[in-house]
Amino acid sequence: MAQVQVRERRAHLRFDKVFTIYLSTQGGLSRGIGRNISQQGLFVETRESMSLGERVKVTFAGEDGTEMTCLCEVRYQVALSYGRKDGREGNSRGVGLRIVAYEVQEDAPLLLVARERVMH
Template sequence: MNTQPQERRSHLRFDKIFTVYLSTQDGMMRGIGRNISARGMFIEVRDSLGLGEKLKVTFAGEDGTEMTCLCEVRYQVALAFGRKDGRPGNSRGVGLRIVAYETMDDAPLLLVDRERVMH
């Protein structure tokens, strides 16, 4: 009997720590990207974001290049844990679905996945 959990994700995931900038209706904040795939990502954030909220996420490369995508908040995670030194620790994050990528400032967004319309 196999006791390992089965991976249900269909897209390859890039598991690396990287800085991102989130633009919301309330302003801009910095986050830490932990995991990204073609359709979504997990970002550690300091403040909570509302489920379903739309925001822009900008990745900045070391060479000064930037890429921005439009995302939707799909879920929130809040963890409380004990550190090795005995002090309490906590972490908060959001799971985002990538809706579209910005190609240029004066060009429309490149849609990633169009939702089906039921008549």
């Protein structure tokens, strides 16, 4: 049987860790689980659906109380239904977000600092 070679198409390194994030949308504030973050974006497990192209503020909160916020754009949605080991059905939902800008706080109010625009 011939082996199939799979080529990694992603250009940026990924930080594959699970962490709590806070999402601020037009509908309000909610929590999500951030996964697979890179320089360009991240995947977030969330209960709420979001419109493609919607702008979302994402806040990362460190265990020491530090926070970082970025402005993101919804690039895709995922809904997954699967069978668990105990026979029950499991469900997961999430969104792929592209990072558009970062918030920087100095002596002035929060500023959005744009990052390089990447066309896909």
